[in-house]
Amino acid sequence: MNQRRWNWNLWAGFLLCLVGFASYFFVFARFPTTRDVPWINFLLFGTGGAFLFRGLKRAFGQPQQYRGKIAGPILGTLGLLVVGGFCFGVFYQSRKLPPSTGAPGVGQKAPEFVLPDTNNDPVSLTGLLSSPLSDTKAPPKGVLLVFYRGYW
Amino acid sequence: MAISVDTPEVSRDLCKKAGYTYTFLSDAKAEIIRRYDLLHPGAGADGQDIARPAEFLLDSSGVIRWVNLTEDFRVRARPEQIIQEARVLK
Numbered sequence: 001m002n003q004r005r006w007n008w009n010l011w012a013g014f015l016l017c018l019v020g021f022a023s024y025f026f027v028f029a030r031f032p033t034t035r036d037v038p039w040i041n042f043l044l045f046g047t048g049g050a051f052l053f054r055g056l057k058r059a060f061g062q063p064q065q066y067r068g069k070i071a072g073p074i075l076g077t078l079g080l081l082v083v084g085g086f087c088f089g090v091f092y093q094s095r096k097l098p099p100s101t102g103a104p105g106v107g108q109k110a111p112e113f114v115l116p117d118t119n120n121d122p123v124s125l126t127g128l129l130s131s132p133l134s135d136t137k138a139p140p141k142g143v144l145l146v147f148y149r150g151y152w
Numbered sequence: 153m154a155i156s157v158d159t160p161e162v163s164r165d166l167c168k169k170a171g172y173t174y175t176f177l178s179d180a181k182a183e184i185i186r187r188y189d190l191l192h193p194g195a196g197a198d199g200q201d202i203a204r205p206a207e208f209l210l211d212s213s214g215v216i217r218w219v220n221l222t223e224d225f226r227v228r229a230r231p232e233q234i235i236q237e238a239r240v241l242k
Binding site for chain 1: 153154155178179189192195208214215221223228238241
């Protein structure tokens with residue numbers, strides 16, 4: 001009877017690819033140093049790829065000792081898809097932004113607006129620039145407008 | 153001030169959860185977003201039009217002194233950067 005060993009490298013490699021993918025969204029995207037360039041995730045993908053490669057070598061190079069001639073290529077392909085999907089999202093999707101050439105630039109007056117705040121009270125830009133602040137009792141020296149995608 | 157297409161109620165929940173104290177404004181119809189040419193059509197989770205990320209630092213007379221139009225929506229201006237730019241304002 002031929003006792004072939006479980007090819008754990010294949011599964012470890014694939015798991016690392018999954019962890020590399022998911023950890024970006026759940027953990028590393030919260031910190032600028034690991035969000036801007038996802039180097040930890042690339043490290044995880046690289047290590048996962050190494051395990052997958054080792055597992056495939058064993059499955060096909062030592063088929064009497066190791067299983068995985070079917071699971072190997074499947075997990076390897078899935079792993080590649082996960083890494084590919086991640087790279088697509090991180091290098092392509094997040095850069096697909098409109099040119100916004102009409103946005104006001106330095107030296108121009110910011111267009112006026114009146115918008116509701118979280119209590120549905122109207123807030124105007126002119127009002128903000130002229131109303132005294134509660135602590136200094138003087139109008140603000142400046143205003144920072146942060147446009148963001150939204151929280152959904 | 154933070155501006156997005158989120159309704160005031162959604163922003164209120166976000167502020168409560170995250171503890172933000174600065175002003176959140178709601179531009180639900182994206183009118184101001186369009187005025188500032190920041191519209192990103194269909195980029196929302198349900199295909200709605202949203203703003204592309206951008207920051208404008210205004211001085212006390214409402215003139216823009218610094219603009220950051222991100223090339224990648226994952227990479228935003230760091231607070232230290234903005235504070236440094238703000239120090240120049242009188």
